[in-house]
Amino acid sequence: MNRRKFLTSSIAAGASMAFMVHSASAARLPAGKTEGKSAMKKFKLNYAPHFGMFRHHAGKDLIDQLKFAADQGFVAWEDNAMAGRPTELQEKIAREMNRLGMTMGVFVASAHFGDKNFVHKDPEIRRGILGEMKRAVEVAGRVNAKWCTVVPGAYDNKMEWGYQTANVIENLKACCEILEPAGLVMVLEPLNPWRDHPGLFLTKIPQAYEICRAVNSPSCKILDDLYHQQITEGNLIPNIDLAWSEIAYFQMGDNPGRKEPTTGEINYRNIFRHIHSKGFDGILGMEHGNSKPGKEGERAVIQAYRECDAF
Numbered sequence: 001m002n003r004r005k006f007l008t009s010s011i012a013a014g015a016s017m018a019f020m021v022h023s024a025s026a027a028r029l030p031a032g033k034t035e036g037k038s039a040m041k042k043f044k045l046n047y048a049p050h051f052g053m054f055r056h057h058a059g060k061d062l063i064d065q066l067k068f069a070a071d072q073g074f075v076a077w078e079d080n081a082m083a084g085r086p087t088e089l090q091e092k093i094a095r096e097m098n099r100l101g102m103t104m105g106v107f108v109a110s111a112h113f114g115d116k117n118f119v120h121k122d123p124e125i126r127r128g129i130l131g132e133m134k135r136a137v138e139v140a141g142r143v144n145a146k147w148c149t150v151v152p153g154a155y156d157n158k159m160e161w162g163y164q165t166a167n168v169i170e171n172l173k174a175c176c177e178i179l180e181p182a183g184l185v186m187v188l189e190p191l192n193p194w195r196d197h198p199g200l201f202l203t204k205i206p207q208a209y210e211i212c213r214a215v216n217s218p219s220c221k222i223l224d225d226l227y228h229q230q231i232t233e234g235n236l237i238p239n240i241d242l243a244w245s246e247i248a249y250f251q252m253g254d255n256p257g258r259k260e261p262t263t264g265e266i267n268y269r270n271i272f273r274h275i276h277s278k279g280f281d282g283i284l285g286m287e288h289g290n291s292k293p294g295k296e297g298e299r300a301v302i303q304a305y306r307e308c309d310a311f
Helices: 003-027 062-071 087-100 123-143 161-182 205-215 226-232 236-242 268-277 294-308
Strands: 046-048 108-111 147-151 185-188 220-225 247-251 283-285
Touching: 062 087, 087 123, 108 123, 123 147, 123 161, 161 185, 161 205, 161 220, 185 205, 185 247, 205 220, 205 236, 220 226, 226 236, 226 247, 236 268, 268 294
Parallel strands: 046 283, 108 147, 147 185, 185 220, 220 247, 247 283
Antiparallel strands: none
16 A cells, blocks of 8 residues: 555545544433533634535434534535525524534525526516515525525527627626625636536626626625536636635535535545635535435544545
């Protein structure tokens, strides 16, 4: 075994053993409680799990899932469905995250995959978009969120691309008039057209960069989902560097499969090292599934992030 393989195996074994020791300790305590130094060391970057990712260890209760994640060293969380949850549950989640010292990541403010909405300048369509932004501001205020996801809908194959781009920019500028005073940042997410989301307007990081520069607002930035961009364009680190001024948020998932890092072709250790070296202090959302079922799959997810965070 060469030195690199030996070190990788040692890190993996150490992370696995530490997790099992902590899990055994946590199993003897109420959910989210720790004793002495049983909680795991915090990660170098702000990786954000989501509800359901650790349900086999923590149970179905959402608050217990937050506590479990905090015990494992996670300091952030994201919830695409937050805007649709009852107000009292939103507030309960926010209180617990504040107690745990966890930062709220994105929730979805607008994502109508089949609608040609942002590419048009119809007044009624714009009223609907702005209504979503107003609701997003209300939700963000309750859950202490700084970012919300916006997917600017489908493209119209009966309209020249330049007109669609101009309309998207104008609609986003109107959104920023609502978001800026509240300090809320909409992060535009380019999605891959080949595997998951054919027909959408926004697909690439350079395209999102061009639009954000044209909107020219602190409330309009990029969500760089590395799973989607590996499929659409690759060249992940150079595109991170070129679009850096407009990137406010990352999400992960390996390819193929959209599972945790180390299960596919993306070298996440190198990417995390690079993002960390640039001084990024935002959130990296774990928007992927678990490669294995049950508790074994949940342990594999945590171990994968420990391995990739060991740079």
